Amino acid sequence: MKFKVIILLLLCFSTVCLKAQNRSLTDQLESIVDRESNIKFIEDSIIRSKLQQRNVDSIRLLIKIDSLREIEGRSAQEAEVAIDTAAFIKRQEAVKQSPFAQESESEVTFDKKQGIGHQSVYKKNHDLKANTAVFGWHPYWMGSAYKSYNYSLMSHIAYFSYELNPITGGYHSIHDWKTTALIDSVQAHGKKALLTVTNFGERNNQKFLNSLPAQKHFIKTAISLLKARNADGLNIDFENIGASDQGAMTNFIIDLATTMRMQRPDYQLTIALPAFDFHNVYNVSALQPHVDLFIIMGYEFHGSNSTVAGPVAPLSSGNIWWEYNLERAVDQYLASGIAAGKLLLSIPYYGAEWETEDLLFPSKTKHFKGYWTYRKIMNKYGRQTCCYDQISDSKYYVFRDQNNTYRQIWFEDSTSLAKKYQWINNKNIGGVGIWALGFDNGYTELWELLAEHFAEQEARTASGIWNKFMRNFRRYAFYSLRVLKNPKTLITNxxxxxxxxxxxxxxxxxxxxxxxxxxxxxxxxxxxxxxxxxxxxxxxxxxxxxxxxxxxxxxxxxxxxxxxxxxxxxxxxxxxxxxxxxxxx
Structure with a gap:
């Protein structure tokens, strides 16, 4: 009997404690609700977003973890910006992924899948303006599109990519780096051939940047790959680095640059920067002496997980678009201390398409249809893409499809890029980057636009003709020296x-x-x-x-x-x- 009484008393005491604990938690939550007006706002924001399901999960997890630590004390507008910036970071990673499931195929196979051809080619030779860089990425899945590149309009071409294994420092794949004729073509024209190194995701970057053995193995492997192709340097494209890894990232870049230049003093090291350094990862004052070029990835302001359809690379925002834009991106990096001559703004040779609620903009999205290269947009919609947004300096096309669904496509063409190129020149920064070369295969107008804005405009005088002759002479002399050093060049290029x-x-x-x-x-x-x-x-x-x-x-x-x-x-x-x-x- 006494035993039953004791058990009963313990149960009553536990019940009282649980109620007290619940009451305490309730009081805390009510306090948060009072400060935030209503925590339901966050849930409503997620519902309103209508993101693709894979991104919904990541955003909800972000809110679940940070709601008490970060979102508490913010205004509703600040909380929404936190969600938007997280989605922005995810988009910048997604756009660099191959559109093909089988990624180990040959250039010939990718040519067939992409419809790569070389019938329409802009081959006029030019000289880039003094102190101007034109940097382009060649993704491996663009096959042999490089055969149509106008190398005279480029300063750097980076093969994409060395896919880093963050645990070992080795690579999951380097695709056709060892065999592609792209590298020989770049150097035959006296330009810089680089290898891009990619590592995506905060966890992957944390693993690598906190493992000195992995970094040591990577540096050794990367330098050996550069030597194998007599290439000119590396492009580091690590995306979504956590704030806690700033010091580790800085040390890694300095170590990499120092080791590279011990092997060859003229090796170049370039870094792909996010449009906005939300996590304050890049210690510019420490990095600048070791980095040759900083390339801002100026795209994905609207993309796969956007709640609103809009420009992929808005120059400005006005009162319509998200407050972040290309003008603000460049200004913030200049303010951080990056020398203007070392800063490049990369622009997209692609667009994005959504199903939307209406044809006006900004319109909420129903479903993301996909990213389309400039080539695919021109092939599919031709010159009927009618409309231009003066605020963002972007091209768009709106229509109703056969299923009576509204569609919006936002992209860049020669009109919108001309505005952005002119702005880059007026800003006196180092030049422009392109994601990605080959996306315009079969069309010459974007090459002609580069020539118009970044190349010297030579008059057809005796001196101009002589300069052209000497340029071609130097080109073939350089090629002859490469053949003497490596006879295989005759086969690969x-x-x-x-x-x-x-x-x-x-x-x-x-x-x-x-x-x-x-x-x-x-x-x-x-x-x-x-x-x-x-x-x-x-x-x-x-x-x-x-x-x-x-x-x-x-x-x-x-x-x-x-x-x-x-x-x-x-x-x-x-x-x-x-x-x-x-x-x-």
Whole structure:
């Protein structure tokens, strides 16, 4: 009996304690509600957002963890900004992912999947303006799109990417880095060939940046890969680094830069920066002496998990768009102390499409349809993309599809990019970046726009023609030196060789006609030597005609036609003289 009484008393005491604890928790929650007006606001914000399900989960987790520590004490507007910035960070990671499930395929396979072609190519040679950089990423899934690049309009091209294993410092994949002819093409034109290193997600960055053995192994591996291709440096693209890892990130970059330059003093180190350093990760004053270029990733202001359809890269916001924009991004990094000459603003060669609630903007989104490259937008919608937003300086197209669903597409074209390029020049920063090269494959207008804004505008004077001749001479001289160092270059990048052979075609024909007309005057041993050289040149020219035509670009075709023209003129001259002599009595 006494035992039952004791049990009963314990139960009553436990019940009283639980009620007291619940009352205490209730009081705390009511206090939070009072300070925040109503904590239900956060739940309503999530419901209003209508994000894709995978992003909804991440945002809810963020709120669950931070609601008492960070969101408490904020205004409703500040809480909403916290949610928007978290989604922004996630978008910047997502847009760098390959659109294909099978990522270990060859360039030829990716060419077929992407429809890469080389029929429409802008090959006019230019000189970039002094102290101007044009930086472009070539994603591995763009296959051989690099065969259509105008290298004279680039300063740096970064192969994307070395996919970092954050635990070991090795790589999950480097794709075609060891074999792609892109690297040879970049250096044959005297430009900088870089390898981009990617590590996405806060946890992955935390693992790597807090593991000195992994960093040591990475640095050793990366330098060996640069040496294997005689490349010029690295581009570090670590996205979503936690605030607590600022010191570790700074030490890693300094260690990497120092070790690289011990191996080769002219190695370049560049960093891809988020549009906004929300976590204050980049210690600019410490990093600047070791980093050659800082490239702002100026896109994803609206994207896959946006609650509102809008410009991917707004130059300004007005009273319509989110307060963050390209102008603010550049100004904040300049204010942080980055030298203007080292700062580049990267812009998108792609757009985003949503199903929306209406055709006006800003409109709430129903469903994200996908990211489309410039090429796909032009192929699908052609020139019917009619509309231009003066506030954000972005192009858009709104329509109703066959299912009576409203659609909005926001992207960049030559009109909107012209505004942004002009702003970059007026701002006097270091230049522009492009995500990503090859996205405009088959269209030349974006190359022409780069030439208009970032290249020297040469008049066709004697000095201009001479400068052009010397530029081409230096290009082929550089290529010849690379062939002497690494004969495999002839296989991986035969295009410049085709230009040389095209010119030799004319020279060989000159030799042939010289023998035809004046061979009888040469001594026997000189005759044999001259014949041998001429025959070799003719054989090379024949092989060129049979197998090299597919490598022809504008420049190579020009040299070939020049050689043929010279040969034809000489043939007519010598044939005329020969016939005239035979007709003499």
């Amino acid at each position: 035969p295009r410049p060789l085709m230009g040389i052979i095209g010119g030799m075609f004319g020279v060989s024909m000159v030799g042939f006609f010289f023998l035809y007309r004046f061979g009888y005057r040469l001594k026997r041993y000189k005759m044999l030597a001259f014949k041998g050289i001429t025959i070799i040149l003719l054989l090379i020219a024949g092989l060129f005609v049979l197998f090299g035509l597919k490598f022809l670009g504008y420049q190579e075709t020009k040299y070939l036609m020049l050689g043929v023209l010279i040969s034809t003129i000489l043939f007519l001259i010598y044939s005329y003289r020969s016939v005239a002599e035979k007709d003499l009595p």
